[in-house]
Amino acid sequence: MKRAYKYRFYPTPDQVELLTQTFGCVRFIYNSILRWRTDAYYKHQEKIGYVQASARLTALKKEPEFAWLNDVSCVPLQQSLRHQQTAFANFFAGRAKYPTFKSKRHKQAAELTASAFKYCEGKLYMAKSKAPLNVRWSCPLPSTPSTVTITLDAAGRYFVSCLCEFEPVSLPISPKTVGIDLGLKDLFITDTGFKSGNPRHTAKCAARLALLQRRLSRKARGSKNRAKARLKVARLHAKIADCRQDALHKATRKLINENQVVCVESLKVKNMIRNPKLSKAIADAGWNEFVRQLQYKGDWAGRSVVTIDQFFPSSKRCNCCGFTMQKMPLDVRQWICPACGETHDRDINAARNIKAAGLAVLAHGEPVNPEPLPAA
Incomplete structure (x- = not known):
C-alpha cells in the first residue's frame, strides 16, 4: 500500500527563493494553459x-519573454499539467x-x-538546489519515496509530503464492535452511551479571529501592514485546523484500536x-474527515x-421493538416509544x-433501510 508521510521543513534563503520561483512558474503554467484550453x-x-x-508548454519555454520558465525544474511544470488533466x-x-x-x-x-x-x-535534495532540505523527521520513511x-x-509554513510504499500491520482481533452516531453537542456517541463532547475549536478562537479580521479589513490594500495582518489571520486559521485534525486523529485511532x-x-x-443556523457548527465538527480517517485506518489495521x-x-426508530416515529424535530433529545x-x-x-x-450488512448483506413496522 502507499502512504504519504508529511513533515515540516525550514528552507534556507536560497531555497526560499527557488521555491518561490517554482511555485510562481507552476501557477503561471496552470493558469495560462487553463485559459488556452477554455478559449479553444x-x-x-x-x-x-x-x-x-505539453506541446504548448514546450513552445512557451522557447519564447524569449518566457525564458524564466527554464530557471526551475521542468518536472513540477509537467506535473501541474497532469493534475489539470485529472481535474478535467x-x-x-x-x-x-x-x-x-x-x-x-x-x-x-x-x-x-x-x-x-x-x-x-536520510537527507532529501530537490532539483536546482545543492543543499539538503532541513526536514524535521518525526519518523523514518519506510522506503524511498x-x-x-x-x-x-497560507500561514507561511513549508511542508514536504513523501509518498512511500509500506506494509500495513493488522492489529490483533478484538471481540468489540461499536456503533457511532455523529452529532454537534457531542462529536460522536457510541451505542454504549459514551459521549465524546465537542471541543468547538472555531468557537474558542472566534473572538480573537474576529478581532484580527477587523484589523485586516482596515489596512490599505497592497500595503505591508495588510500583508502582516493577513498572515496573523492565516496563522490563527492554521492553529484551529491543526487542533481539529489532532483531536480527530486521536479519537479515530482509539476507536480503531479498540x-x-x-x-x-x-x-x-x-x-x-x-443550513444557515448550523453551517458553522457542522463545518467545525469535521464529520467527513472523521469518517475518512476511520476508513483508511481501518484498512491499515x-x-x-x-x-x-x-x-x-436511526434516530426515529426504536431499537427495542422497531417502531418508527413519523417526525422527530432536532430539539427532541429524549422520547418514549408509543x-x-x-x-x-x-x-x-x-x-x-x-x-x-x-452488523446486518456485514454479516448478511441485508438492507439497512427496512420498511417501518406498523404502529401497535
Whole structure:
C-alpha cells in the first residue's frame, strides 16, 4: 500500500527563493494553459488534451519573454499539467466542478517525481538546489519515496509530503464492535452511551479571529501592514485546523484500536451545511474527515468500517421493538416509544440502531433501510 508521510521543513534563503520561483512558474503554467484550453473550446469548439498542453508548454519555454520558465525544474511544470488533466477528467465525469485558476494567496504546491529529487542517507535534495532540505523527521520513511510534494500554506509554513510504499500491520482481533452516531453537542456517541463532547475549536478562537479580521479589513490594500495582518489571520486559521485534525486523529485511532467493527452513518455534509443556523457548527465538527480517517485506518489495521444508508431512520426508530416515529424535530433529545413504552436518549438510540444495521450488512448483506413496522 502507499502512504504519504508529511513533515515540516525550514528552507534556507536560497531555497526560499527557488521555491518561490517554482511555485510562481507552476501557477503561471496552470493558469495560462487553463485559459488556452477554455478559449479553444468556446471560440473554436476544439478540445485540448494533455499531449497538446505539453506541446504548448514546450513552445512557451522557447519564447524569449518566457525564458524564466527554464530557471526551475521542468518536472513540477509537467506535473501541474497532469493534475489539470485529472481535474478535467473529474469534471467531465461529474465528480467535480470546472477547474479554477490558482491564486498566489492560497496554498502553493509543487510535485516532484524521482528525476527531480534525491533521497540519500536520510537527507532529501530537490532539483536546482545543492543543499539538503532541513526536514524535521518525526519518523523514518519506510522506503524511498516515489514522489515528493512541497507545499507552502497560507500561514507561511513549508511542508514536504513523501509518498512511500509500506506494509500495513493488522492489529490483533478484538471481540468489540461499536456503533457511532455523529452529532454537534457531542462529536460522536457510541451505542454504549459514551459521549465524546465537542471541543468547538472555531468557537474558542472566534473572538480573537474576529478581532484580527477587523484589523485586516482596515489596512490599505497592497500595503505591508495588510500583508502582516493577513498572515496573523492565516496563522490563527492554521492553529484551529491543526487542533481539529489532532483531536480527530486521536479519537479515530482509539476507536480503531479498540473495536473490530465500527459502524457509522453516512451523511451528505455538503447538503447539510446549507443550513444557515448550523453551517458553522457542522463545518467545525469535521464529520467527513472523521469518517475518512476511520476508513483508511481501518484498512491499515485490518478492521471493518461499515457505513449505513443516509436515509436509514436511526434516530426515529426504536431499537427495542422497531417502531418508527413519523417526525422527530432536532430539539427532541429524549422520547418514549408509543409501541413498547421504552424511554430513549435520541443519540444513544441512534448509535444502537446504526450498530445493528451495520452488523446486518456485514454479516448478511441485508438492507439497512427496512420498511417501518406498523404502529401497535
